[in-house]
Amino acid sequence: MDRRQQKTREAIFQAFSTLLEGKRFETITVQEIIDQANIGRSTFYAHFETKDALLREMCTDIFHHVFNRQLSREADHDYSAGSRNLETKLAHILYHLRENKLNLRGILRSESGELFMKFFKEYLCDMFRRYSEEFPADVPQDYLLHHLAGSFAETVKWWVSKDMKPAPEQVAGYYMAVNRPGKA
Secondary structure, three states: OOOOHHHHHHHHHHHHHHHHHHHOOHHHHHHHHHHHOOOOHHHHHHHHOOOOHHHHHHHHHHHHOOOOOOOOOOOOOOOOOOOOOHHHHHHHHHHEEEEEEEEHHHHHHHHHHHHHHHHHHHHHHHHHHHHHHHOOOOOOOOHHHHHHHHHHHHHHHHHHHHHOOOOOHHHHHHHHHHHHOOOO
């Protein structure tokens, strides 16, 4: 993607994010996104087939960094030394979700919250697969992965409902206390 395309894509994401701050996803129109981004209709459709495709790409962009296997030092946290630790990884995910707080709230309040959660759980299952040897082996792996992803997704919903007030490390600790590896 060249610079011009990247700038246009960023303008569309920013416009969509701004609209999500004040409106529910299902009430936002493509025309509003186009107007907010100051682009033409054909330009929007050159990048995204639908508003749902835009949401999917936004999720993919968020998740690509959030679920990166290598953690690095960042402005508000540094988990680069503990990237092999599951609790550290979960706290890292929560920090990035908090960075996208307004988008996340808008998405979760909308009908497309289920679509967001579906994508989120897919990424979570993949991540938990890398830690599955730390959990009891006497349950089917697909059950374990769906349980861990589903319970963490519900943890995120709870955290969002609490205005993301407990610190990410504290919420990751709550999750691990309930889902401690090695406990039957």
